[in-house]
Amino acid sequence: MTRKQNIRHLSLAQIQEVFEQMGEKPFRAKQVYEWLWLKQAPDFESMTNLSKPLRAALEENFSFPSIKIDATQHSTDGTIKSRFRLHDGHLVEGVLIPTSTRQTACVSSQVGCSLSCKFCATGFMDRKRNLEFDEIFDEVALINKQALESSGKKLTNIVYMGMGEPLLNYRNVLKSIEKITSPDGLGMSPKRITVSTAGVAKMIQQLGDDQVKFNLALSLHAANDKKRSQIMPINETNNLKVLVDSLNYFYKATQNEISFEYILFKDFNDSEKDADELIKIYRQVPVDLVNIIEYNPIDQARFQKPSPEATEAFMEYLGKHRVNARLRRSRGKDIDAACGQLANKATV
DSSP states (O other): OOEEEGGGGGGGHHHHHHHHHTTTHHHHHHHIIIIISOOOOGGGOTTTTTTHHHHHHHHHEOOOOOOOEEEEEEEETOEEEEEEOOTTTTTTEEEEEEEOOEEEEEOOOOEEEOOTTTTTTTGOOOOOOOOHHHHHHHHHHHHHHHHHHSSSSSOOOEOOOOSSSSGGGHHHEEEEHHHHHHHTTOOOOOOGEEEEEEEHHHHHHHHHHHHOSSSSEOOOSSSSSHHHHHHHHGGGGGGGGHHHHHHHHHHHOOOOOOEEEEEEEETTTTHHHHHHHHHHHHTTTTOSSEEEEEEOOOOOOOOOOOOOOHHHHHHHHHHHHOOOEEEOOSGGGTTTTTTOOOSSSOOO
């Protein structure tokens, strides 16, 4: 039995060619393409301005593996976590984070992760596979629908900070952003999209070569190589000097915003000396913002969150040294939807 081709992996021109062979009028191809991307139809049956025989023919000749919401959890702070079921039964999670001024979608790019960061629940899972670009698009479209239903407001921002390392699924991540920003798709500005990486230097440079338009966040979490390698094994092959060089290359090529993510761990990276090391790295790269993140405990890790006083002292020290830093309060902790907690534990 021949495997049916995923219709969303065809361009408009390719769909037009297929329709010509089927003896269908050319404008029908445009209608189908609009259903696929602009109207975000979940299946062929939903394409109501096509005849039933044509819908049946599409069903027979093509696959349309859209993702479905498998479970949803609502936090007391308004955060909504969704577990998405992929066509092959795999599960990934995405989060809607609403504030008074923003509606942010946090999306996954891989099923699991191969980087084994010691503080992240996803890091304790195996990487099963990469998400296809249309699956990532579906995550965003479904979270956008949730935003509209819960607040009447569309998504304003997207962060690729969910499960997986986006730069190890490079082609699909870039293609998904192309579709999300296209007027034929969700029409979002790339300046509203941030891709977060644990630090794959070679691919950061590739982003520069590809002249991407979106923003980049580096998950730093420790500002010296010894500590960073303890919690992020990727640092052994992508050390801080290599990362600094790649970030400067990226900025020179694109002029796009760069931010650092820095989770505070009690008695590990929250001292004045740690702050000094962070300041040193901050001054080597044109960083727009340092997000200091509250640690969200997970069952598998020994780390703890610093006291409010220690956190405040760290922030004040950075401020005194003119570091543009912001404390990012955890959202969705009560449903394991906060930073580092995604591990497919959602319950209906």
